[in-house]
Amino acid sequence: xxxxxxxxxxxxxxxxxxxxxxxxxxxxxxxxxxxxxxxxxxxxxxxxxxxxxxxxxxxxxxxxxxxxxxxxxxxxxxxxxxxxxxxxxxxxxxxxxxxxxxxxxxxxxxxxxxxxxxxxxxxxxxxxxxxxxxxxxxxxxxxxxxxxxxxxxxxxxxxxxxxxxxxxxxxxxxxxxxxxxxxxxxxxxxxxxxxxxxxxxxxxxxxxxxxxxxxxxxxxxxxxx
Amino acid sequence: xxxxxxxxxxxxxxxxxxxxxxxxxxxxxxxxxxxxxxxxxxxxxxxxxxxxxxxxxxxxxxxxxxxxxxxxxxxxxxxxxxxxxxxxxxxxxxxxxxxxxxxxxxxxxxxxxxxxxxxxxxxxxxxxxxxxxxxxxxxxxxxxxxxxxxxxxxxxxxxxxxxxxxxxxxxxxxxxxxxxxxxxxxxxxxxxxxxxxxxxxxxxxxxxxxxxxxxxxxxxxxxxxxxxxxxxxxxxxxxxxxxxxxxxxxxxxxxxxxxxxxxxxxxxxxxxxxxxxxxxxxxxxxxxxxxxxxxxxxxxxxxxxxxxxxxxxxxxxxxxxxxxxxxxxxxxxxxxxxxxxxxxxxxxxxxxxxxxxxxxxxxxxxxxxxxxxxxxxxxxxxxxxxxxxxxxxxxxxxxxxxxxxxxxxxxxxxxxxxxxxxxxxxxxxxxxxxxxxxxxxxxxxxxxxxxxxxxxxxxxxxxxxxxxxxxxxxxxxxxxxxxxxxxxxxxxxxxxxxxxxxxxxxxxxxxxxxxxxxxxxxxxxxxxxxxxxxxxxxxxxxxxxxxxxxx
Numbered sequence: 001x002x003x004x005x006x007x008x009x010x011x012x013x014x015x016x017x018x019x020x021x022x023x024x025x026x027x028x029x030x031x032x033x034x035x036x037x038x039x040x041x042x043x044x045x046x047x048x049x050x051x052x053x054x055x056x057x058x059x060x061x062x063x064x065x066x067x068x069x070x071x072x073x074x075x076x077x078x079x080x081x082x083x084x085x086x087x088x089x090x091x092x093x094x095x096x097x098x099x100x101x102x103x104x105x106x107x108x109x110x111x112x113x114x115x116x117x118x119x120x121x122x123x124x125x126x127x128x129x130x131x132x133x134x135x136x137x138x139x140x141x142x143x144x145x146x147x148x149x150x151x152x153x154x155x156x157x158x159x160x161x162x163x164x165x166x167x168x169x170x171x172x173x174x175x176x177x178x179x180x181x182x183x184x185x186x187x188x189x190x191x192x193x194x195x196x197x198x199x200x201x202x203x204x205x206x207x208x209x210x211x212x213x214x215x216x217x218x219x220x221x222x223x224x225x
Numbered sequence: 226x227x228x229x230x231x232x233x234x235x236x237x238x239x240x241x242x243x244x245x246x247x248x249x250x251x252x253x254x255x256x257x258x259x260x261x262x263x264x265x266x267x268x269x270x271x272x273x274x275x276x277x278x279x280x281x282x283x284x285x286x287x288x289x290x291x292x293x294x295x296x297x298x299x300x301x302x303x304x305x306x307x308x309x310x311x312x313x314x315x316x317x318x319x320x321x322x323x324x325x326x327x328x329x330x331x332x333x334x335x336x337x338x339x340x341x342x343x344x345x346x347x348x349x350x351x352x353x354x355x356x357x358x359x360x361x362x363x364x365x366x367x368x369x370x371x372x373x374x375x376x377x378x379x380x381x382x383x384x385x386x387x388x389x390x391x392x393x394x395x396x397x398x399x400x401x402x403x404x405x406x407x408x409x410x411x412x413x414x415x416x417x418x419x420x421x422x423x424x425x426x427x428x429x430x431x432x433x434x435x436x437x438x439x440x441x442x443x444x445x446x447x448x449x450x451x452x453x454x455x456x457x458x459x460x461x462x463x464x465x466x467x468x469x470x471x472x473x474x475x476x477x478x479x480x481x482x483x484x485x486x487x488x489x490x491x492x493x494x495x496x497x498x499x500x501x502x503x504x505x506x507x508x509x510x511x512x513x514x515x516x517x518x519x520x521x522x523x524x525x526x527x528x529x530x531x532x533x534x535x536x537x538x539x540x541x542x543x544x545x546x547x548x549x550x551x552x553x554x555x556x557x558x559x560x561x562x563x564x565x566x567x568x569x570x571x572x573x574x575x576x577x578x579x580x581x582x583x584x585x586x587x588x589x590x591x592x593x594x595x596x597x598x599x600x601x602x603x604x605x606x607x608x609x610x611x612x613x614x615x616x617x618x619x620x621x622x623x624x625x626x627x628x629x630x631x632x633x634x635x636x637x638x639x640x641x642x643x644x645x646x647x648x649x650x651x652x653x654x655x656x657x658x659x660x661x662x663x664x665x666x667x668x669x670x671x672x673x674x675x676x677x678x679x680x681x682x683x684x685x686x687x688x689x690x691x692x693x694x695x696x697x698x699x700x701x702x703x704x705x706x707x708x709x710x711x712x713x714x715x716x717x718x719x720x721x722x723x724x725x726x727x728x729x730x731x732x733x734x735x736x737x738x739x740x741x742x743x744x745x746x747x748x749x750x751x752x753x754x755x756x757x758x759x760x761x762x763x764x765x766x767x768x769x770x771x772x773x774x775x776x
Contacts, residue, residue: 060298093304164280183282184278208232211235
């Protein structure tokens with residue numbers, strides 16, 4: 001596109017203008033689909049490499065893989081869903097900004113969890129109180145059908161869930177995060193040691209103590225079951 | 226004799242359970258398990274704890290949807306902005322955005338590119354350039370309802386329109402369309418689409434060179450305004466400046482200074498006429514609605530925005546014009562219900578039904594307004610008649626209000642479709658109905674108002690009925706919403722059938738299985754006007770409930 005005399009026209013996008021494509025598309029973008037399929041096959045370190053080179057779809061894929069995991073950890077630790085969203089976003093922003101420094105000595109997941117754990121710690125330090133789960137976590141509104149059938153089972157489940165969360169919230173924050181990452185995200189002891197920057201022996205003993213405490217608190221539900 | 230497990234025993238058992246023991250440790254654990262029932266019980270209980278933890282984790286995320294789609298592009302944009310805040314250039318390019326999605330839904334364009342300008346000198350900054358730097362309020366742009374006015378926190382990353390080129394500007398004047406992605410595969414449009422000849426546009430571009438410096442600067446200023454005229458709120462719904470038709474006229478006025486001749490001039494004249502007609506039609510309706518609903522509009526600085534749903538309707542609209550589906554006005558989008566002291570929250574928002582901006586006159590509009598002082602909100606009926614129900618329910622209405630609003634998409638005059646939106650996504654669509662008179666639109670609009678008010682009241686009662694468990698209340702709300710959709714369908718069917726009977730002209734057939742009895746539907750509508758509990762919502766009463774009096 002030619003420049004207008006006396007003005008500066010910087011148009012990086014003009015070359016991509018396609019007059020025939022003006023009509024709002026409702027179909028899928030084939031290039032995007034192809035790219036995503038390719039990226040879906042790559043491992044985390046390859047995706048990190050792609051993202052470093054400017055392919056944001058690579059980071060999209062990483063987000064898709066780990067967003068829910070991060071959200072689970074944050075929700076489990078902080079107990080607030082609204083805060084959790086913001087914190088998860090901040091975590092990914094921080095991870096993105098430090099991609100250049102990510103050397104791959106630890107796995108991407110370990111790195112992400114480390115950032116998430118540290119962010120949760122910061123948040124807890126700020127609030128200085130542990131947030132307990134609110135009553136709304138007792139049920140999911142997506143379970144409307146289940147609510148109409150076997151309602152007693154749903155209530156029992158909700159009570160168990162509530163009890164677990166209460167018990168978790170009474171653990172020290174680091175311990176509950178540790179337990180979550182082991183039980184839910186199934187990180188190895190080595191990975192946990194990396195995330196929390198402690199020795200494996202410490203991980204062992206902390207996990208055992210956490211399980212012991214939870215066991216005591218949840219005994220009534222285990223006996224019922 | 227019972228064996229008391231030591232801490233070391235438990236640590237070994239725990240590691241054994243996780244498969245993290247050495248060979249020697251494994252042997253020790255097996256020996257312990259053989260001789261100690263307490264050890265066996267501890268290991269069994271560890272499994273139970275894990276099972277319960279997994280169960281709790283699966284429930285915690287059920288129904289949770291991040292309010293905005295977290296994408297690499299958005300993260301990159303936010304990261305770049307953080308870099309800027311910490312001392313980098315405002316438009317620091319973090320990484321070149323390759324492979325940005327151009328899918329059907331509008332996605333946030335987070336790539337930071339050099340800001341594009343027609344002229345070297347920037348004109349006086351506009352409100353859109355006085356952008357508040359957001360502090361990671363969420364990818365979808367935060368909406369803060371303060372005193373009934375919902376404000377947009379805008380930043381560069383929330384602008385959907387890519388940097389405007391000269392071609393974009395001329396196309397906007399000629400065709401009323403604006404690109405909403407950098408690939409320019411998607412547009413928001415007003416008026417007739419794609420009818421102008423490409424040569425005309427090129428001619429106009431060539432003649433722009435004849436404009437003097439003030440003329441070019443004026444265009445530059447308009448380009449910047451257009452950049453901020455559409456901002457993303459959510460994936461397929463965006464906020465559009467309510468004076469977009471006015472902006473189009475401004476662009477046309479500026480272009481006319483280029484002293485066009487021949488075909489280009491003819492086309493521009495035609496575009497002006499069309500833009501004027503659009504302005505009358507759109508702006509009049511918008512002005513009316515803005516006047517009634519100022520408190521519920523989105524604002525960013527001095528500018529007023531209305532939400533629109535980008536056109537994802539697949540079927541070809543009747544008529545010649547693909548009209549802008551302008552017309553979603555919604556209230557608070559956050560978690561819909563908070564009732565103290567139970568702290569009941571529903572992760573799934575209430576269905577929101579955007580109120581139509583029909584071209585015809587509208588009758589009164591009632592709404593629940595958010596109450597700032599924690600007291601129950603009052604009904605505000607713009608036709609001057611206050612509903613008695615408002616007074617009766619003052620003590621039982623929820624402290625936090627929520628919105629029901631209906632989208633009516635208009636196609637080239639006679640065609641109409643009602644869309645029920647759930648948090649700005651479509652959850653229910655009626656078939657297209659051919660309306661033969663504008664009074665029909667008025668009729669539908671007023672009935673929809675009545676029905677949504679009725680549903681709001683009913684939902685308010687459900688929420689505040691503390692004798693029912695939260696689960697029951699959640700289920701009943703969802704059932705009420707489903708019933709409302711069915712009632713809408715019956716109402717539309719009855720109108721269509723009544724109109725078809727009167728004109729004896731073929732009309733769109735409603736879906737099979739829907740009731741055709743107009744009288745029965747009228748009864749239902751009468752009941753809807755009565756803000757007591759609608760009887761056709763009795764199905765929400767569960768067998769173990771006592772529904773007398775509440776419903």
